[in-house]
Amino acid sequence: GLEADLQKLGLQENDKNPDEDIDDGKAFLPKLFELTGRVKIPVVISQLKRWLNDNEGKIIVFAHHHSVLDQIEASLKAIPTIRIDGKTSPKKRQELVVSFQKDTRVRVAVLSTTA
Structure with missing residues (x-):
């Protein structure tokens, strides 16, 4: 902790x-x-899950550090999610963006502020 x-x-x-x-x-x-x-992760995850439960739309979550992105992504395993960070290749990045935009099942995009 x-x-x-x-x-x-x-x-x-x-x-x-x-x-x-x-x-x-x-x-x-x-x-x-x-x-x-x-230290903000538990509250962010709680609010994110509440929002997803109460709404039908999509949401984008930004974070700076990989450790924060990792924990947010791990907490959403049951929810179709994309992640784009500095390690994501340009080709894969475009595929993920299209997936987020077109696939109604993909409701969360977890993005790095430095990607």
Whole structure:
């Protein structure tokens, strides 16, 4: 969980200046940014499932980090979903876009903000 992740970063609840314990300050902020995305996942998934249950349309979900995309995608295994991220080839990307647009069963697109 979050507490374990913060401990991995060398942050303790009683730390007065967490930057003192971090060797590479440049690595700290991106990791913290990722953690802020990860802590939102349960609420995002809950709201997404509620929306899908209450509506018949399609929805697009954007996320920045692969770990966040992975967890959102995994939570929707029972729902036909497409995913496009930086690892998706241009050809496959186009196929997925067409699938999302044309296939009425595909209701969710999970997309990377950097794809």
